[in-house]
Amino acid sequence: MQPKVSSEKVIQLPGRVHKFGANSEGFVYALLMIQQDKERHYHLLGIAIAAGIQWQLAQEFNRRSELRIANSGEVWVSSGSTILNISPTGEIISTLEFELDDNQQIGSFVLMEDGFLVCVEGKMEPNSKVLRADASGAIQWETQIPAGKIAYEGIIQMTAEKNWKPEQMPDWNLVNWITLDDNEIFVSKGTALVSYVEMPRSGIGISYCLDVETGQTKWVTPPSSHESIACIGNGLYLIGQQGYGAFETKLWSRTGEVMDKWKSAGKCVVSPEGEIISIQMSNASRRMHYVSLQGNGMLEHGPLIDGYLMTYPAIDELGNTVFWRNRQLVVISNKQSISIFRKEKPPTQDFHSERILIVGQGTVVFSVNTELFILETSLGRLANSIWPCAFGNNERNPVLD
DSSP: OOOOOEEEEEEEEESEEEEEETOOOOOOOEEEEEEEEEEEEEEEEETTTTEEEEOSSSSSSSSTEEEETTTTTTTEEETTTTTEEEESSSOEEEEEEEETTTEEEEEEEEEEEEEEEEEEEEEESSOOOEEEETOOOOOOEEEEEOSSSSSSSEEEOOOOGGGOOOOOOOOESOOEEESSSSSEEEEETEEEEEEEEEETTTTTEEEEETTTOOEEEEEEEEOOOEEEEEETTOOOOOEEEEETTEEEEEOTTTTTEEEEEEEEOEEEEOOSSOOEEEEEEEOOOOOEEEEEEGGGGGGEEOOOOOOOSBBOOOEEEOOOOOETTTTTEEEETOOOOOEEEEEOOOOOOOOOSSBOOOTTEEEEEEEEEEEEEEESSSSSBBOOOOOTTTTTTSSOBBBOO
C-alpha cells in the first residue's frame, strides 16, 4: 500500500530554518536565520508540533551555531566560544564558556555521556583544534588540526604563461579551515571522525579519525571534495566524494583501512535490515538514482530521482525513505516505488531545511523558505537503525555507541 498524507499543518516562521531537531516528546527546536534591514540574525525558537510556536529566545546566535538535543529533552546550542543549555520552556539553564583564541569559535560539538567533544575553527583564518571537555567544561585533551598547504589532483588551472594548457594546480595555502555544515562529528567504537573543509573557495576537505579517550590522531583521509559523511556503527565510516571529477563513496574502518568503495556519491541512510541506501548527488549529471550499496563495490539501482539540492533523507520502520528534492516531498517505498506527498510551484525563493524529521507515528516535519510543514502520514515511526535515524536525525547528536 502506498503511503498517504492524512492531514497537513503549516506554521509561518519569522525566518528560515538554519538548524533544527525534535525531542522524544515532539517538541521542535529551530535555529532561524532572520533577515532584518539587510542583516542576518540567528535566534532559537521552541515549537510544539500540536500547538505551534511557544517562544523565541532573545539570545542571539551566529551562522556557525550548532544544536544538539539531549536524552532529557532540552537542547544545547553553541555560539562563539560558549555552549548554552536551554529548557523546553525557553529558559537558559546553564552556559559553558571555553577559553579560545580571539580568532577561534566553536564550529561544532556533540554531547557525550560525560561531557562534550568540540570542533574549534578559525574565524578569519585557519586556527583549528578538537577538544574533549567534561560536563563542567574542564578540558581533558586538545588536538591541533593542521592547516598548512593542501592539494587535490582534480583541480586544474590554465595560465597564459603555459599557453592556457590545463595542468594540475600546485599545492596552495589554505585560506580558511572550517567544520562541515551538517553532522561533521561522529563518535563510534572509541573513535571520533571530524572533518574540516576550505569553504568558501576550493571546497576541498580532510577527515581526521581521533581516539576518543586520548585525542590521538589514528588516521587521516587524503584531501578530497566532500559530498556526504555518515557512520554505520562499530567505528565504520562512509565518506563520499563528489566534484572535480570525483564521484565515489568509501567505507573506512576504525583503523583506517578502506574496506569497500562504490562509484556513487550521495546522502546515505541505513535500513532497519542494515542495507546502505543512498540518494545520489552530482554536479556533473542530473541523472541520479536511489541506489543500494552492495558488497564488493556493487550497486543496485532503483528509481531515477529528478532534481539536485535536497534534505538529508530519513527511513521509517517500514522501510520507506522520505526526503524533499526538486520542490517535492518524495517517498520511496521498500518496494522501490515513488510517491509524491506534496509539490511546490517554483517560488521566488527556494530554501529548505537540511533534513527531514519523522516524529512519533509518521509525523513528517520539514521547512521550505519561511514555512514549517507538519504532515500526518501513514508512514511508520523513525527506523531503529544506525544512521542517520538513530541519534543523527531528530536529535542531531551522532554518538552511536
